Amino acid sequence: MMPNIAQKAVMYTVKDLLQPLVCSTSKSVQATPFTGRRIHFVGIGGSGMSGLAHMLIDFGAKVSGTDRTASPATHRLSEIGATIRYEQTAEAIPAHTEIVVCSAAIKPEHPEYAEAKRRNLEIVKYAQMLGRVMRLKHGIAISGTHGKSTTTAMVSHVLLSAGKDPSFVVGATSAQLGGSARSGAGDYFVVEACEFDRSFHNLHPRVGVILNIEEDHLDYYKNLDEIVESFAKFANQVDPSGVVITSATDENCQRATRNAEAMVETYGIDIAADWQATGIRRFQGKAHFQVVYKGKKMGRLSLSIAGRHNVGNATVAAAIATHCGVPWDQIAIAIESFKGADRRSQVIGSANGVMYVDDYGHHPTEIRATLLALREHYRPQRLVCVFQPHQHSRTRFLLDDFARSFQHADITIVPDIYFVRDSEADRKAVNSGILVERIKENGREAMYIPTFPEIVDHVLRTQQPGDLIVSMGAGPVCEVTDELVRRVRGSGPA
Structure with a gap:
């Protein structure tokens, strides 16, 4: 039996979450814990921060904030009542501010952070405020080492298409x-x-989702066991009247959800699971498959974005939407129309028989899955991957896995590692040249070219009709494919 999560619960405490109320359709029909509160955002233009600020304005807060530069997000916030400054100084915090929200990038020495401390204001991280806001809504939280962004975007798209008017980050x-x-x-x-x-x-x-659990962020976690324990705590925080959805094949997911209070449902492809995707067929650039829930055929889905892993993500999105009361025919239409998220196998352009794609993949499993999906979906004559490693620490901890991740690329080009959150010891312990040699030891062609301009010049000299060039990584490596497209379309060097 499915848990009834489609009933409204306006949540001011965890206990209140268990008391369903009548659904509301207006943003401003009742007071909230944020009504009249003066809340200041440091870094308000960020994607999550700007969305959170918008929600707090809708909940009656008086919002101010700063950022380095103006953007469409800050302009929208100004239009709905936020006071925004583009000088990040101590004086930027209004006189009667009660709470200061900081993005993850803000350090204690930041002038606004230091001023908030001096004035004894409440300082909260973005994630902490996100949790407070979630108590006022039906929260749907999607976690996992890989696939979070695509699945979150897909669920948001389905609920939007079904007229549920969701909030999302x-x-x-x-x-x-x-x-x-x-x-x-x-x-x-x-x-x-x-x-x-x-x-x-x-x-x-x-609703809590754990798509998969692997080693990552080993600059923060000690080991895989500690990562699993962290996911287990997340699973245990899902409302007991709700549902946890997780992989049927990932042993780490099974460990993390073993003691969850909420009902646990599994998903998988062509294996025993509560939510099964079966009979995948590919034609006309799409994957077509049947979804079965606990033995009952729910219906067929068609998916336009590439990759077997995205069949799993779509199955999770369909499961969540079903729990939210969306009819299957609406789910099917929305999933088929979903176009993906930026930097997730995103086609940047094509010219002279060459296609240029950009992807955010920065973990070995993501790289393998994405390269396979690109090869199967587009069938290029050559697949050339420009991979920028993200963090020296991640590259060092997962070096063997990275070295085996490029089996589906014909050529891999590696620039210098993107330096972020690393120590000097991490920086000295590994470099891109070491990774390239390890890729070669695994029988694949690879080369180290330090800078983006050098890579662009090399690719322009060597690319051939039928090639697919993919830039890949969590850093700014997308600049490579952006510049390639500009150059081949006649704009010349940027």
Whole structure:
């Protein structure tokens, strides 16, 4: 039996979450814990921060904030009543501010952070405020080492298409969604739940998803066991009247959800699971498959985005939407029309028989899955991957896995490692040249070219009709394919 998560619960405490109320359709019919509160955001233009600020304005807060530069997000916030300054100084915090919300990038020495401390204001991280806001909605939190952004975007798209008017915060932008965050009038709040810094421990959702669990963020966690324990705490925070959805094949997921109070449902492809995707057929550029829930045929789905892993993500999205009361025919239409999220196998352009794609993949499993999906979906004559490693520490900890991740690429080009959150010891312990040699030892062609301009020049000299060039990584490696497209279309060097 499915848990009834489609009933409205306006949540001011975890206990209140268990008391369903009548659904509301207006953003401003009742007071909230944020009504009249003066809340200041440091870094208000960020995707998550701007969406959160918008929601707090809708909940009656008086919002101010700063950022380095103006953007469409800050302009929208100004239009609905936020006071925004583009000088990040101590004086930027208004006189009667009560709470200061900081993005993860803000350090204690930041002038606004230091001023908030001096004035003894309440300082909260973005994830902490996200958790407080979630208590006012039906929370849907999607976690996992891989696939979070795509699945969060897909769920948001399905609920939007079904007229549920959800709020959401996605870790990637999507033109189809109008950006990466939205404040809706409906009951559902869909968020990407990140395990780094144990941020997702601030969330108490009605629906919790754990797509997969692998070693990552080993600059923060000691080992895989500690990562699994962190996901277990997240699972235990899902409302007991709700549901946890997790992989039927991932042993780490099974460990993490073993003691969850909420009902646990599994998903999988062509294996025994509560939610099964079966009979995958591919034609006309789409994957077509049947979804079965506990032995009952729910219906067929068609998926336009590439990759077997996205069949799993679509099955999870369909499961969540079903639990939210969306009819299957609406789910099927929405999933077929979903175009993906930016930097997730995103086609940047094509010219002279060459296709240029960009992807955010920065973990070995993501790289393998994405390269296989690109090869199967587009069938290029050659697949050339420009991979920028993200963090020296991640590259060092997962070096053997990275070295085996490029079996589906004909050529791999590696620039210098993107330096972030690393120590000097990490920086000295590994470099891109070491990774390239390890890739070669695994029988694949690879080369180290230090800078993006050098890579662009090399690719332009050597590319051939039938090639697919993919830039890949969590850093700014997308600049390579952007520049390639500009150059081949006649714009010349940027």
